[in-house]
Amino acid sequence: AFSLEHISLLPADPLFGLNARYNADKRSPKVSLGIGAYRDSNGKPWILPSVKKAEELLVKDPSYNHEYLPISGLAEFTQAAAKVILGNDSIAIKEKRVLSIQSLSGTGALHFAGIFLKKFYKNTKETDGIPTVYVSSPTWGNHFQIFQSAGLKTATYPYWNNDTKKIDLKGFINTINDAPKGSIFLLHACAHNPTGLDPTHEQWLQILEAIKVNGHFSLFDSAYQGFTSGSLEEDAWAVRKAVELKLPLLICQSFAKNCGMYGERVGCVHIVLTEISEDLNAAILSQLNRIIRSEISNPPAYGAKVVSKILNNPELRSQWEQDLKTMSTRIIKMRYALRDELVALKTPGNWDHIVNQQGMFSFTALSAEEVKRLEEKHAVYLVGTGRASIAGLNEHNVKFVAEAIHEVVC
Ligand code: PMP
Numbered sequence: 001a002f003s004l005e006h007i008s009l010l011p012a013d014p015l016f017g018l019n020a021r022y023n024a025d026k027r028s029p030k031v032s033l034g035i036g037a038y039r040d041s042n043g044k045p046w047i048l049p050s051v052k053k054a055e056e057l058l059v060k061d062p063s064y065n066h067e068y069l070p071i072s073g074l075a076e077f078t079q080a081a082a083k084v085i086l087g088n089d090s091i092a093i094k095e096k097r098v099l100s101i102q103s104l105s106g107t108g109a110l111h112f113a114g115i116f117l118k119k120f121y122k123n124t125k126e127t128d129g130i131p132t133v134y135v136s137s138p139t140w141g142n143h144f145q146i147f148q149s150a151g152l153k154t155a156t157y158p159y160w161n162n163d164t165k166k167i168d169l170k171g172f173i174n175t176i177n178d179a180p181k182g183s184i185f186l187l188h189a190c191a192h193n194p195t196g197l198d199p200t201h202e203q204w205l206q207i208l209e210a211i212k213v214n215g216h217f218s219l220f221d222s223a224y225q226g227f228t229s230g231s232l233e234e235d236a237w238a239v240r241k242a243v244e245l246k247l248p249l250l251i252c253q254s255f256a257k258n259c260g261m262y263g264e265r266v267g268c269v270h271i272v273l274t275e276i277s278e279d280l281n282a283a284i285l286s287q288l289n290r291i292i293r294s295e296i297s298n299p300p301a302y303g304a305k306v307v308s309k310i311l312n313n314p315e316l317r318s319q320w321e322q323d324l325k326t327m328s329t330r331i332i333k334m335r336y337a338l339r340d341e342l343v344a345l346k347t348p349g350n351w352d353h354i355v356n357q358q359g360m361f362s363f364t365a366l367s368a369e370e371v372k373r374l375e376e377k378h379a380v381y382l383v384g385t386g387r388a389s390i391a392g393l394n395e396h397n398v399k400f401v402a403e404a405i406h407e408v409v410c
Helices: 014-024 049-060 075-086 105-120 142-149 169-178 201-213 237-244 278-295 302-312 314-344 352-356 368-378 398-409
Strands: 098-104 132-137 153-158 184-188 217-222 249-254 266-272 361-363 387-389
Touching: 049 302, 049 314, 075 098, 075 237, 075 249, 075 266, 075 302, 098 105, 098 278, 105 142, 105 217, 105 249, 105 266, 105 278, 132 142, 132 169, 142 153, 153 169, 169 201, 201 237, 217 237, 237 249, 266 302, 302 314, 314 352, 314 398, 352 361, 368 398
Parallel strands: 132 153, 132 184, 184 217, 217 249
Antiparallel strands: 098 266, 249 266, 361 387
8 A cells, every 4th residue: 555654764964964054053153164165265155257257158149048958968068078077189089989978967977877887887797797886985975875876886995094194095906906807996086075185196007007907997076177276187187097098987077166056067977988989989879868868858058058158268268277276276275274273273183184185175084073062162064074175264264263173172
């Protein structure tokens, strides 16, 4: 008989739940270091000047309308987006080994990738035939549920060494070597979430080499390109190296952070093949299109049109690259400001990891109890794991945050 009574209540999503508590908090001052969204030096959301200009041009264009996009998205956007991650002179693009489709931002890209791999990725080394995706420990929490809901198995590889506050490279490589051949490894292209720790070029070479030797498949999650170092090229180094090494791979690309287009859901999936075959390209694309058609019919148009304008217009493109520098520079400055305040306060412990980490987040190494006290006593909000979104800091609140951290640590 029909009944819904067996449905149990789930706890609030850790991140969006935190945000709701912050919004409901009547205290002043209060500081949100939770959700990973850029804030300007007054703590306000920032519409990138390049985006503002692109939006103006877009609505002025006489051909502007709200028609459906093709199933695989706006081609002028997806093709330009492929060049952003793979490089203007990418040999893989020239040889037509890259297949690109539009997705609902990075999350939607990971979802399509998961569905696609579940359906088509053959790994005869797995006893039940279901591929395992290896993700870093820790990783962005959503990775687990995205892949599990696509029907894939998940496992972890060591990444953060809590004693050294460095990457556990040995543990990582050992897991790559021990995993069944042909496993799937999820790699954060840059700005590792939540640790803010990226492998050096030398470490990347070791990681990619081990992946190659073991015949694994690389699934790159690229959610922070250009946002991390300020350079699109530097932040794509690992992906481009993997392509150069002829690793079979798939890229999930988000424009949420680097264009500040969070709510517009702009992203892509790019599959980079190692062999040139027009027939295979057409077959894969047809299957991807069926997945897209059955799930979202066709992707949202507005954000893709805005980002496409930026990528395809040289003036806007150079404004965007400047905007990336504005964001990344401010975040790096705030890392130093927080570290320096803590040092000035003589807060026990070493805080250099805050300036050594990269991207949106710092893995502060504050305990769950300290994080709880920060919220309850000081109205400073960060995720229970001790991850702080550095973008939430500014000149006006960094001292207040440092004093709060000092109080909970002492
Ligand atoms: N991957 C990682 C590692 C992320 O941090 C995020 C955003 N927090 C995403 C993917 C996806 O974000 P979105 O769906 O907003 O593009």
